Amino acid sequence: MNDIKLAVLGSEGVGKSALIVRFLTRRFIGEYSSTSECIYRKRLSVDGRQLNLELYDPCSQASEGKSTLTDQIHWADGFVVVYDISDRSSFISAKAVVHLIRELQLGGAKRDADTLVFLVGNKQDLCHVREVRREEGQRLAAELRCQFYELSAAEHYQEVVLMFSKMVHNASLGGKCKDRRRRPSGSKSMAKLINNVFGKRRKSV
Numbered sequence: 001m002n003d004i005k006l007a008v009l010g011s012e013g014v015g016k017s018a019l020i021v022r023f024l025t026r027r028f029i030g031e032y033s034s035t036s037e038c039i040y041r042k043r044l045s046v047d048g049r050q051l052n053l054e055l056y057d058p059c060s061q062a063s064e065g066k067s068t069l070t071d072q073i074h075w076a077d078g079f080v081v082v083y084d085i086s087d088r089s090s091f092i093s094a095k096a097v098v099h100l101i102r103e104l105q106l107g108g109a110k111r112d113a114d115t116l117v118f119l120v121g122n123k124q125d126l127c128h129v130r131e132v133r134r135e136e137g138q139r140l141a142a143e144l145r146c147q148f149y150e151l152s153a154a155e156h157y158q159e160v161v162l163m164f165s166k167m168v169h170n171a172s173l174g175g176k177c178k179d180r181r182r183r184p185s186g187s188k189s190m191a192k193l194i195n196n197v198f199g200k201r202r203k204s205v
């Protein structure tokens with residue numbers, strides 16, 4: 001069975017956990033406990049093939065033994081790089097992350113690399129306080145050779161599932177799945193994912 005490793009990256013509070021939880025549980029839950037980075041696992045069937053999906057959710061807070069962004073990029077097959085459309089600084093961070101992915105991929109001769117980086121503008125429901133125009137996201141994605149999505153983990157279940165499904169599909173093509181790489185850190189089961197919910201104290205939007 002093949003493993004697909006996806007990293008969901010982006011600056012603090014952009015909604016990385018929210019997107020992952022939406023995809024894995026169908027639910028949007030306002031607050032998440034994530035004091036440590038983690039990997040969630042899901043078994044999927046794609047085009048009749050059984051796949052083990054590993055989804056890496058970094059924790060933005062500094063913690064001892066935390067993997068570096070470079071470790072995370074080396075580990076993953078595909079990347080969902082998230083920014084918050086109501087926070088321009090998160091857009092600038094997302095751009096830097098995609099640049100780093102491209103830089104580290106240069107030596108790696110990864111095939112199909114263009115299809116394995118998605119730029120995602122999250123929190124589309126906050127368009128009344130938007131700081132990043134959709135066209136800017138589209139332009140950046142074109143410049144960086146990424147696929148672009150603008151959506152809302154809070155309001156768009158189908159879009160979130162479609163986005164992750166497309167990434168899984170892309171990563172499953174062409175023998176992209178790597179076998180043994182160092183895991184960025186610990187892993188978590190679905191039970192732990194559920195346990196994380198409600199634990200984190202954070203300002204709601």
Ligand SMILES: Nc1nc2c(ncn2[C@@H]2O[C@H](COP(=O)(O)OP(=O)(O)OP(=O)(O)O)[C@@H](O)[C@H]2O)c(=O)[nH]1
Nearest residue numbers: 012013014015016017018030060123152153154204
């Ligand atoms: N309005 C709105 N709020 C969202 C959306 N997605 C996430 N949030 C909120 O944004 C805050 C941060 O969400 P998280 O999923 O914890 O963000 P994160 O990127 O995992 O944050 P770190 O783990 O600190 O890096 C929470 O209060 C969420 O409820 C969205 O689509 N719309």
